[in-house]
Amino acid sequence: xxxxxxxxxxxxxxxxxxxxxxxxxxxxxxxxxxxxxxxxxxxxxxxxxxxxxxxxxxxxxxxxxxxxxxxxxxxxxxxxxxxxxxxxxxxxxxxxxxxxxxxxxxxxxxxxxxxxxxxxxxxxxxxxxxxxxxxxxxxxxxxxxxxxxxxxxxxxxxxxxxxxxxxxxxxxxx
Amino acid sequence: xxxxxxxxxxxxxxxxxxxxxxxxxxxxxxxxxxxxxxxxxxxxxxxxxxxxxxxxxxxxxxxxxxxxxxxxxxxxxxxxxxxxxxxxxxxxxxxxxxxxxxxxxxxxxxxxxxxxxxxxxxxxxxxxxxxxxxxxxxxxxxxxxxxxxxxxxxxxxxxxxxxxxxxxxxxxxxxxxxxxxxxxxxxxxxxxxxxxxxxxxxxxxxxxxxxxxxxxxxxxxxxxxxxxxxxxxxxxxxxxxxxxxxxxxxxxxxxxxxxxxxxxxxxxxxxxxxxxxxxxxxxxxxxxxxxxxxxxxxxxxxxxxxxxxxxxxxxxxxxxxxxxxxxxxxxxxxxxxxxxxxxxxxxxxxxxxxxxxxxxxxxxxxxxxxxxxxxxxxxxxxxxxxxxxxxxxxxxxxxxxxxxxxxxxxxxxxxxxxxxxxxxxxxxxxxxxxxxxxxxxxxxxxxxxxxxxxxxxxxxxxxxxxxxxxxxxxxxxxxxxxxxxxxxxxxxxxxxxxxxxxxxxxxxxxxxxxxxxxxxxxxxxxxxxxxxxxxxxxxxxxxxxxxxxxxxx
Numbered sequence: 001x002x003x004x005x006x007x008x009x010x011x012x013x014x015x016x017x018x019x020x021x022x023x024x025x026x027x028x029x030x031x032x033x034x035x036x037x038x039x040x041x042x043x044x045x046x047x048x049x050x051x052x053x054x055x056x057x058x059x060x061x062x063x064x065x066x067x068x069x070x071x072x073x074x075x076x077x078x079x080x081x082x083x084x085x086x087x088x089x090x091x092x093x094x095x096x097x098x099x100x101x102x103x104x105x106x107x108x109x110x111x112x113x114x115x116x117x118x119x120x121x122x123x124x125x126x127x128x129x130x131x132x133x134x135x136x137x138x139x140x141x142x143x144x145x146x147x148x149x150x151x152x153x154x155x156x157x158x159x160x161x162x163x164x165x166x167x168x169x170x171x172x173x174x
Numbered sequence: 175x176x177x178x179x180x181x182x183x184x185x186x187x188x189x190x191x192x193x194x195x196x197x198x199x200x201x202x203x204x205x206x207x208x209x210x211x212x213x214x215x216x217x218x219x220x221x222x223x224x225x226x227x228x229x230x231x232x233x234x235x236x237x238x239x240x241x242x243x244x245x246x247x248x249x250x251x252x253x254x255x256x257x258x259x260x261x262x263x264x265x266x267x268x269x270x271x272x273x274x275x276x277x278x279x280x281x282x283x284x285x286x287x288x289x290x291x292x293x294x295x296x297x298x299x300x301x302x303x304x305x306x307x308x309x310x311x312x313x314x315x316x317x318x319x320x321x322x323x324x325x326x327x328x329x330x331x332x333x334x335x336x337x338x339x340x341x342x343x344x345x346x347x348x349x350x351x352x353x354x355x356x357x358x359x360x361x362x363x364x365x366x367x368x369x370x371x372x373x374x375x376x377x378x379x380x381x382x383x384x385x386x387x388x389x390x391x392x393x394x395x396x397x398x399x400x401x402x403x404x405x406x407x408x409x410x411x412x413x414x415x416x417x418x419x420x421x422x423x424x425x426x427x428x429x430x431x432x433x434x435x436x437x438x439x440x441x442x443x444x445x446x447x448x449x450x451x452x453x454x455x456x457x458x459x460x461x462x463x464x465x466x467x468x469x470x471x472x473x474x475x476x477x478x479x480x481x482x483x484x485x486x487x488x489x490x491x492x493x494x495x496x497x498x499x500x501x502x503x504x505x506x507x508x509x510x511x512x513x514x515x516x517x518x519x520x521x522x523x524x525x526x527x528x529x530x531x532x533x534x535x536x537x538x539x540x541x542x543x544x545x546x547x548x549x550x551x552x553x554x555x556x557x558x559x560x561x562x563x564x565x566x567x568x569x570x571x572x573x574x575x576x577x578x579x580x581x582x583x584x585x586x587x588x589x590x591x592x593x594x595x596x597x598x599x600x601x602x603x604x605x606x607x608x609x610x611x612x613x614x615x616x617x618x619x620x621x622x623x624x625x626x627x628x629x630x631x632x633x634x635x636x637x638x639x640x641x642x643x644x645x646x647x648x649x650x651x652x653x654x655x656x657x658x659x660x661x662x663x664x665x666x667x668x669x670x671x672x673x674x675x676x677x678x679x680x681x682x683x684x685x686x687x688x689x690x691x692x693x694x695x696x697x698x699x700x701x702x703x704x705x706x707x708x709x710x711x712x713x714x715x716x717x718x719x720x721x722x723x724x725x726x727x
């Protein structure tokens with residue numbers, strides 16, 4: 001088992017939709033010292049289940065730890081890393097920029113290139129919305145950083161598997 | 175049948191064969207205690223001096239009987255006093271059902287009198303917690319709690335019930351205990367692989383832990399040792415499953431393990447870890463530990479595989495099921511030279527006697543063993559006396575050894591001894607403690623007296639906090655910070671005041687006489703043994719160290 005090479009994984013977890021579930025999962029990450037880049041919780045088509053998507057960085061050994069420790073929680077029904085080649089990841093960005101009439105059109109042009117949207121405009125600022133992979137949002141952030149950024153909100157990744165049969169295996173009962 | 179929430183708790187506990195509860199009453203749990211009054215012919219309640227003692231008793235009750243211990247406590251401080259007991263059970267994978275009552279649901283979140291969110295407090299030290307504020311969820315929560323506590327790697331579950339639920343009513347539909355979760359499946363390939371590694375090894379050694387007693391795999395383990403002629407070492411949690419007179423036992427391993435055990439691990443070419451987790455007290459330096467050996471790990475908890483030490487092959491399986499499947503594939507073999515070599519390291523140090531006292535720990539343990547039978551249950555607290563007991567006790571596979579391994583809870587012993595004696599009234603229970611540990615929870619003497627429990631407490635009294643004192647001697651230039659408290663406690667007088675019997679011993683003869691006298695008493699007895707503060711636990715490998723760092727004398 002590789003104990004040195006760092007890798008990035010998106011992990012999808014199906015959990016019981018009940019109060020305190022997020023506390024149970026996030027407190028486990030905290031006390032086991034797992035390094036999480038982002039965590040999102042969302043509803044699923046089953047009202048009894050929620051989906052937690054986390055982006056995790058670590059070695060193969062620590063990935064095994066996070067998967068198996070999380071699988072032990074009673075509220076966790078399924079857990080597995082999402083296969084990069086067979087999954088779609090998206091993240092939403094909301095960003096507020098200082099922009100007066102001299103900058104507006106230049107910013108608009110960048111937003112167009114990234115297929116973003118201008119959600120709000122005032123005399124001195126604008127709010128831009130952008131959806132995409134984290135890499136696309138990182139790219140946008142890189143270019144837009146030469147303007148005056150007032151506020152940034154990124155949701156973190158949510159992901160879904162492309163194939164009909166979910167790739168998720170139930171590690172719980174194996 | 176229409177019942178209250180409190181009656182429902184009693185009925186569902188009865189479904190699970192619970193006839194004994196440890197606990198302490200209080201405001202929010204009054205309804206439940208009122209129901210216990212009504213059920214007293216079927217459920218016995220043991221009142222402790224402090225909730226921590228009750229939690230340790232529920233733990234000791236399981237370790238002695240194999241029946242899941244149940245503990246009751248009220249909200250707020252009652253619930254928080256359970257925390258150390260629950261954490262102790264969690265670290266040692268002991269099933270336990272803790273039932274607490276909270277303030278009525280309308281008051282939740284308003285900082286009501288004695289309100290605390292015990293489900294959140296105990297989140298990291300339980301397998302699961304239930305907060306029940308609707309009576310419809312109550313029976314399921316309790317039945318699931320028993321299932322979770324006893325499935326897979328065992329552990330404690332806490333159920334917090336709001337007071338209004340204990341008074342509310344519902345139709346009770348009798349049920350049965352839920353089936354346990356299936357044990358992990360393992361492949362035929364994994365059996366063949368492990369068998370071929372064992373069959374090919376020239377210097378194999380078995381390293382077994384708490385998973386072996388937990389799954390009842392001791393007979394299979396002994397068969398494997400014999401069939402393939404493999405020496406074995408054990409962790410504190412597995413002390414007692416291999417008889418001390420077994421020709422292939424190497425004793426305990428790790429920080430205070432035997433020379434034989436640690437040397438065998440170092441020289442071995444195959445380490446077979448069964449139900450053990452390579453803790454930092456065993457694999458002190460995870461990168462150098464067992465460096466010449468291939469490692470196989472069998473554990474019921476997948477997350478333990480490769481957690482602390484990377485292994486060459488890991489199998490997620492119940493120890494008993496796996497060993498049963500494995501044994502037919504194991505070739506009968508003789509490792510005569512290797513076993514002879516490994517066991518010869520056993521006798522490189524005799525009993526160590528230090529300091530100028532006239533009685534030494536090895537003599538105390540020796541005298542205890544000489545005067546007790548094979549069914550005896552030994553319970554320890556935590557510290558030097560615990561290690562001496564683990565080292566010198568003549569462990570027999572029929573007796574039991576109860577100790578706080580993972581959490582290392584000073585003050586565990588007396589509560590656990592009470593739970594063991596309640597669960598096994600016909601067995602002799604010997605509680606071996608130190609003056610430091612015992613001062614923490616000796617208040618449970620009142621419980622032992624009121625229940626008339628003939629527990630013999632042997633206090634290895636060196637008047638210092640011995641284990642920390644030993645570290646200060648060895649690593650801190652004898653700067654004895656806060657370890658020599660100058661206490662003047664007269665233990666024999668103190669137990670007399672509680673209503674029990676007390677003795678003191680300065681020599682092995684005095685101890686043996688006192689111990690023989692104690693065996694004749696009906697109630698609790700304390701024997702205060704005056705040992706030297708200079709007595710150390712040896713051998714010792716400092717934390718993070720290797721075999722080369724071992725301190726022998």
